Amino acid sequence: FIRTLRAFRRGDVNDDGTGDISDPIAVLGYLFIGTPERLPCPKSADANDDGVLDISDPVLVLNSLFIGGRTIPPPSASCGLDPTPDDLTCDSFAYCP
Numbered sequence: 001f002i003r004t005l006r007a008f009r010r011g012d013v014n015d016d017g018t019g020d021i022s023d024p025i026a027v028l029g030y031l032f033i034g035t036p037e038r039l040p041c042p043k044s045a046d047a048n049d050d051g052v053l054d055i056s057d058p059v060l061v062l063n064s065l066f067i068g069g070r071t072i073p074p075p076s077a078s079c080g081l082d083p084t085p086d087d088l089t090c091d092s093f094a095y096c097p
Helices: 022-032 056-066
Strands: none
Touching: 022 056
16 A cells, blocks of 8 residues: 555645535546546545545535535545555645645
8 A cells, every 4th residue: 555645635636725516526527538637636536535536536525515414534624644545646735735
């Protein structure tokens, strides 16, 4: 397993410091239409922290945003390191120092 030593915010896929509808849209675009071609921090897109990017990640974000569903696991409220080892990486996350 790879342990990312870069701070990031889980669920903030577009790295703008906020969690909103643009984040699950970015994941859906990446997964299903190839836009964007690459995510600079796949760890931020792994909303359920299961170590895999799939449809369940944007669904969790949408549920959290709009119907008060399950909370996105840390680090989501603020910048931090991933407490769960997995193979996802984070090459850059400009919002977090």
